[in-house]
Amino acid sequence: MEYQELNLPSRTIMTPGPVEADPRVLRALSTPIIGQFDPQFLNLMDETSDLLRYVFQTSNHRAFPVDGTSRSGLEAVLTSIIEPGDKVLVPVFGRFGYLLTEMVDRAGGQTHMMEAEWGQVYDPQDVIAEIKKINPKVVAVVHGETSTGRMQPLEEIGAFCRENDILFVVDAVATLAGVEFNTDEWNVDAVITGTQKCLAVPTGMAPLTYNDRIEEILLARKKIERGLSYDAVNDKKIQSNYFDLSQIQDYWSPDRLNHHTESTTMLYALREGLRVIKEEGIKSRIDRHTKHGKALSLGLKAMGVELFGEEENKLPVVTIVKVPEGISEQAVRQTMLNQFGIEIAGAFGPLKGKVWRIGSMGYSSRKNNILRVLSALESTLTYFGAKVNKGDAVQATLEYYAEADNPVIYKV
Ligand SMILES: Cc1ncc(COP(=O)(O)O)c(C=O)c1O
Known part of the structure; x- marks a missing residue:
């Protein structure tokens, strides 16, 4: 058998992640390796921490990446702060809330779960009432649920937790750098992204x-520390070595105490991605995500398909579309991928087979991608016999962009 050199088709990725990487990030990924203790690399680590503080909107001393996918950061925080028997309140409103409960449970915590119907979020006062009842050590919640396309308001919960000396941990995997997130102002004690x-x-x-x-x-x-030997007598010890934040933070301190071998290549990529954000400006970047999210919703409504969930709590970077009667969810996705090279996502749990999830995140959040996904979805639905308002989606979206991009010229 012969294994060919990689030669993949180019794709337009409109899922809730992974999305297209910024071309500057892809270039940074091909930078030659240098050693993890090379002074040049140590400097890149410091710069990355600085840039992260900017994106997280925090003055926290600690800001660094854990190596692994987003859940590695979630698990590092939860495993490092939860001791056996600790009470943790998790208000769940989709798949990734359940992931938090699993991590709390594996860390030996006592999970107190609230469960909302998929498509809903919580009135912060209801969460506060539950906190009063349970008196947990930690409240852990997802900010933007990619499984339902909903976003949980955090500020009131954060303020209550701080006043009552409860730790507030937030999964901002889907929201950071696309939606407003103010770590310090919202009293978030630990926040993790992807x-x-x-x-x-x-x-x-x-x-x-x-x-x-x-x-x-x-x-x-x-x-x-006793030389390099492991101290088994500390009964409060963090269960995991890989996710032990007390050791990882020492690695990310000026002492650079070796914990793992940093992925220099991924750090080049992260640093470049953060540099792009700093150049764009966090507010402009959020405005860009808001604009393209609105364009997508508006185009879909003009097409005549139904959106899932209430507008009020919509996650701006994920739009959920109900599959029209008699149409195969999977066939539409496959056709869009195979014929148009455009990827959208299916769903999990109670929404599986019933909706498509369309992301407008990061580098994928741009005008030509929005217009492409709308026209491909319209053509595909028409091909499978669904009734749609042919041509309206792209026209409505072009008009929206004309006004949003050139408000003055448009009005003259
Ligand atoms: C809100 C949210 N949290 C956590 C995760 C887990 O991320 P990862 O797959 O990078 O571990 C995801 C992934 O899609 C997510 O959307």
């Missing part, structure tokens, strides 16, 4: 930040 969504970098790192309230717990659970 690289493959609004950061426009390939999957493989989980940037996170946390404050002194979290660090205090890490230090109390820290492995006691």
Whole structure:
């Protein structure tokens, strides 16, 4: 058998992740390797922490990536702060909320789960009422649920947790750098993101930040150094070596105490992705995501398909479309991929087979991608016999862009 050199088709990726990486990031990925303790590389680590503080909107001392996909960061935080028996409240409103409950459980915590119907989010006052009832050590919640396309308001919950000395941990995997997220202002103690969504970098790192309230717990659970031997007598010890944030933070400190071997290549990519964000400006980037998310929704409505969930709590970077009666969810996705080279996503759990999930994240959040996905979906639905308003989606979206891009010229 002969194995050919990689030669893949180019794709337009309109899923909730992974999305297209910024071309500058792809170029950075081909930079030659240097050693993890090379002073040039140490400098790149410091710059990455600085850039992360900017994107997370925080003055936290600790801001670095964990190597692994987004869940590695989630697991690192939860495993490092949860001790056996600790009460953790998780308000679940989709698949990734359940992931948090699984991690809490594996860390030995006592999960108190709230469950909302898929498509709903929580009134913050309901979460606060539950916190009062349970009195947990930690509240862990997803900000943007990619499984349902919904976004949970965080500010009131954060303020209540801080006033009552409860730790507030947030999964901002789908939202950071695409939707407003203010770590410090919203009193979030630890926040974790992923690289493959609004950061426009390939999957493989989980940037996170946390404050002194979290660090205090890490230090109390820290492995006691006795040369290189492992101290088995610390009964508060963090269960995992790979996800032990007390050790990872030492690696990311000026001491550079070796924990793992950093992926220099992924760090080049993350740093470049963050540099692109800094150049674009976090506010402009969020405005761009908002604009293209609106364009997509507006085009879909003009096409005559139905959107899932209420507008009020919509996650701006993920739009969920109901599959019309009599149409095969899978056949439409396959046709879009095979005939148009455009990828959209199916769904999980109760929504499986019933909806498509269309992302507009990171480098994929741009006008030509939105117009392409709308025209390909319309043609594919027409091909399979669905009733759609032919031509309306792209026309309505072009008009929207004409006004949004040139408000003055358009009005003259
Ligand atoms: C909201 C949310 N949290 C967590 C994850 C897990 O991310 P990963 O697959 O990078 O581990 C995802 C992935 O899609 C997600 O959308």
